[in-house]
Amino acid sequence: MLLRGQDVHHFRFRARTASLCRGPGNIPRPRRPAPLAIAAVPALRGARGSRALRRVRDAAGEVYARAWYPLCFTAVTDQGKPHHLDLCGVAVVFWHDGEAWRAARDACPHRGVRLSEGRLNERSLQCPYHGWAFDGAGRCVSIPQAEKEKASSARKGACLRMLPTEERQGLLFAWAAPLYGDAAPPDLGLLEELAHEEILGTEGVKYVDYSRDLPMDLPILMENVLDPAHLPFTHHGTISQRERASSVPIQTTSSFNGFTGERSTSPGGGLAFFAPNHVWALTQRPESFRDWNLVYGTPLAEDSCRVFVRVVFEVSKVPMPLRLVFQYAFSDQLPAFFTHLSNHRVLEDDNVFLHYQGKSMKSEELPTYTPSTSDAAVLAYRDWLRRNGTCVRAGSGTVPGGMLTRAQLVERLRSHTEHCASCSQALALARGAQAPAEAAVLLGLLGAALDGHAAFAFAASLGFALRLAARSLEEKLTVGEYPPPRNS
Known part of the structure; x- marks a missing residue:
């Protein structure tokens, strides 16, 4: 991965760690390094779960909880649909409500369905299961199944668990503390x-x-x-x-x-x-x-x-x-x-x-x-x-x-293309161009056989070249190459 270095004289840093041990x-x-093991918080509830969360936060110096994590580059993220991310091991949905980017736990308070499988409807995030809808503050604004006289009170008990989000320089950040049960305000x-x-x-x-x-x-x-x-x-x-x-x-x-x-x-x-x-x-x-x-x-x-x-x-x-x-x-x-x-x-x-x-x-x-x-x-x-x-x-x-496997490790579709608007659009274009290109080849060959005019042969050649280019682009957007150039 390419990194080059940086001038370190003009930045201030916030207190988190002690001095390094130096030789x-x-x-x-x-x-000798400790193994890079992963600690996951047990899925516990109540007092026992709270104690487990406190132990984890203490062990990690709260540094992982009280941190900003990027969710996306907004310029290449589709504002017309909700998006899913497992942030710090917790399912999170983020979306644009017409005014700003929002993020919440990716679970409808009704039955726990992923809201990221739903859609955006009139600036609200709509659950795919029963159509419950939520605004940018996480408030429930619609329960289609609720009786009219009980709709207002029903909505009050159906709020999303929101995450603080901020966009800076085209990068959307989320404050992770709520995922850890930490009430620390965003820094x-x-x-x-x-x-x-x-x-x-x-x-x-x-x-x-x-x-x-x-x-x-x-x-x-x-x-x-x-x-x-x-x-x-x-x-x-x-x-x-x-x-x-x-x-x-x-x-x-x-x-x-x-x-x-x-x-x-x-x-x-x-x-x-x-x-x-x-x-x-x-x-x-x-x-x-x-x-x-x-x-x-x-x-x-x-x-x-x-x-x-x-x-x-x-x-x-x-x-x-x-x-x-x-x-x-x-x-x-x-x-x-x-x-x-x-x-x-x-x-x-x-x-x-x-x-x-x-x-x-x-x-x-x-x-x-x-x-x-x-x-x-x-x-x-x-x-x-x-x-x-x-x-x-x-x-x-x-x-x-x-x-x-090696094939899974160089896969590009799920690891990038599906959550990049530019690459998703290019993939749709590449896939959509292949059928017309094939039709152009067939029609060109048929015309050349019946008429013999050079224009038909040229059309067939052009269609064939377009088909190859579109197929090549589709492959590059979905899967990488192995071995890498250094081993070729």
């Missing part, structure tokens, strides 16, 4: 830090967005994006080359809610970890352009998370003529699904072995050997995990946690 050179001491100061308006608002800066569901837990993802040394080997043939491999010394410094790191390489840069789920990184080229990668991880069900990547370039300072390429690539003229297809290839470089790594590290405490300062950020993150706990969820989720 010589101010680098975290290498230790808007923390949210502003995560939005990085000071970067995205810089003159000449442009960015592209990408999200995907990954078959790994949050700690595996965070380690991966904190590790720039893997790029030349893992991503050989996509965004890097093995010949570029070298030492990547990183000097880490603890901050209030994570740590920062400075990279003593050429070009230079740095990175920062915002607990529990965000990493940013910068590459700084003297007297030239900068580029950032902003990466967020949202825990889903067991052994899965959704990654949100925002690739940011200081396009105005890119040398000509390369600047013209970047201006087009980062413009609205290029449909988002084109860049998403490129991003898929990069993510799939890691997907297979990271999934298996996560399974191995959960099943047994494997010893690791990390003698290089290139691993400093990974070691700092593991120290953070020891103090704060691994990926604690509020529920167990709905996705089975078994070992996946």
Whole structure:
């Protein structure tokens, strides 16, 4: 996964963690890591359930509960329908009510049916089972089966369990505390830090967005994006080359809610970890352009998370003529699904072995050997995990946690296309074009046989080419390739 680093001098961090244990050179001491196990809150009710939730929050330092998690990039999310997400192991529905994005537990208070299987009707979220409808505040506004004289009182007892949501820079965040039974109010100061308006608002800066569901837990993802040394080997043939491999010394410094790191390489840069789920990184080229990668991880069900990547370039300072390429690539003229297809290839470089790594590290405490300062950020993150706990969820989720096949690990339809409006539209277009293209081939061949005119043969050839292109696009939007370029 592509990350580059970030200048760490201009950001403040909110109090969450203690100082890191350090060895010589101010680098975290290498230790044998604890297995990256997942703790799920038991599905208990009443006093016993409350005690279980309190124990989990205490063990995790409340850091996973009192956090903002991205749900979607709003520019590529369909406002015309509700959407489902297993946020921290709990089923959540989010939708746009005509004024703002809303989120709630994905369960109708009537019979527990998923509201995300319903529809939006006159700004209300309508249950697919009996048509109960809810407004943006979670209030029930319609119970079709209620007697008229009892309708008002019946609706008062049928409210949704809402989650605070905020949209920043085109990214929709949800405050997870209610899922854990935590009454802590939303921390808007923390949210502003995560939005990085000071970067995205810089003159000449442009960015592209990408999200995907990954078959790994949050700690595996965070380690991966904190590790720039893997790029030349893992991503050989996509965004890097093995010949570029070298030492990547990183000097880490603890901050209030994570740590920062400075990279003593050429070009230079740095990175920062915002607990529990965000990493940013910068590459700084003297007297030239900068580029950032902003990466967020949202825990889903067991052994899965959704990654949100925002690739940011200081396009105005890119040398000509390369600047013209970047201006087009980062413009609205290029449909988002084109860049998403490129991003898929990069993510799939890691997907297979990271999934298996996560399974191995959960099943047994494997010893690791990390003698290089290139691993400093990974070691700092593991120290953070020891103090704060691994990926604690509020529920167990709905996705089975078994070992996946390679084909499942490079699947694109469910992991991305279905929740990306741009890619969904492209898929519908690709599928819809195939039947007319086939008809054009048949009619062209028939006309050529009966008439012999070259125009019919040309029409058949054009239809055949269109059929191939549409089928190829459909395949690229639904499934990736294996093996990756580095092994080809």
